[in-house]
Amino acid sequence: MLRKILIPLKLKESFNKISDLADFLTKMGAQDVVLLHIGRSAGVKGRRNRVLLERYGGSLKEYSFRVRTSLRSGSVRREILKAAAEKECDSICLSFKKKNWVEQAIMGSVVKDTIRLSELPVCVYKKGSEKRDEGMRVLYASSFSAVDSQLLALLAPMRTELILLHVGRRAPDPRAEEERNQKVRRSFELLAQSLPDTTTVLDRFSLVGQAERKIIRTARKKGVDLILMGKADSRARSGPILGSTAEMVSYNAPCSVLIIPNPAVQRGART
The missing domain is CATH 3.40.50.620 (HUPs)
Incomplete structure (x- = not known):
């Protein structure tokens, strides 16, 4: 918290x-x-x-x-x-x-x-970006990593309308694309099951393209108050979202942005 x-x-x-x-x-x-x-x-x-x-x-x-x-x-x-x-x-x-x-x-x-x-x-x-007097509308940009549930637990103190977003790459053929879409839908369902009681899923989007552009565009279109996103450990080659993407989103987003580093990095910082 x-x-x-x-x-x-x-x-x-x-x-x-x-x-x-x-x-x-x-x-x-x-x-x-x-x-x-x-x-x-x-x-x-x-x-x-x-x-x-x-x-x-x-x-x-x-x-x-x-x-x-x-x-x-x-x-x-x-x-x-x-x-x-x-x-x-x-x-x-x-x-x-x-x-x-x-x-x-x-x-x-x-x-x-x-x-x-x-x-x-x-x-x-970002001052003045909130649209609501009570609660928040939050966009969570997920790469379906193992740390999703830990990041979403941060929403527990808030009354939250949550928009789930995944930005990926289009598969090379229609059959593979359908399999990818099915996997995304299953992952969204698992995310929804891990949410705090104070959080309601408002919408879900699976998009293809450049991550930072899709995140910013969705945030603007849906009138969100806060973007929540993980940041990959720069020392590793995998993780929630690359640090450069997190930096670009924070700079250009129309609303406030909360960026969470890999929980393993946070644990290392405390020991």
């Missing part, structure tokens, strides 16, 4: 944005929040940064979160991962919005690097 979340801040966020983020995290079942700013910690600037962090923390406490703050200096990418480990967080939440091309390049790079390097789940939050 995603209970303790690290949230890096630029300290330029509006309090309305923080309020929207708090609503989102509440739906996700979060209980503890660590607010992180990477910047100057000494002198007048450092004091100002601490005051701002505490103000943001106070805003989140109104939503009954337990809040801690952390002010660090150094490399943004390195300090995000380091703080998450030291504060014993179980996930990282990055707020992202495409802006001008310079900010887009800088922030996009931080988001992609965090997704690629993190051994914890990473949520890329």
Whole structure:
């Protein structure tokens, strides 16, 4: 479960944005929040940064979160991962919005690097993407791997309308294609049986083509609030979804994206 979340801040966020983020995290079942700013910690600037962090923390406490703050200096990418480990967080939440091309390049790079390097789940939050006041509509992009049930268990704290999606390759002949489709249907049935009681399957799609494009297009068409997807261990050659696909989806999706690394990688990070 995603209970303790690290949230890096630029300290330029509006309090309305923080309020929207708090609503989102509440739906996700979060209980503890660590607010992180990477910047100057000494002198007048450092004091100002601490005051701002505490103000943001106070805003989140109104939503009954337990809040801690952390002010660090150094490399943004390195300090995000380091703080998450030291504060014993179980996930990282990055707020992202495409802006001008310079900010887009800088922030996009931080988001992609965090997704690629993190051994914890990473949520890329996009303000205003939620369509519902209660519950969430979630798109789960599955490759029918052994870890599907572990990833879908993360939905337990939420009331969820779930859309199941599988993107594969078309078989070389009609008979093989029909066999592939039958296998996909059986796999969808097994997935549906493993879902938490709080989750209802709204739709199922089996598509062929480029994974990231089909995921993004389906999310937009179905008006989802969150895309849930696994990320393959880059050290192995198999797994839920390649890291590069996860990065591209997080960057271009019309909604928030939660990316979960291979559970074996997470277990290794804790030992």
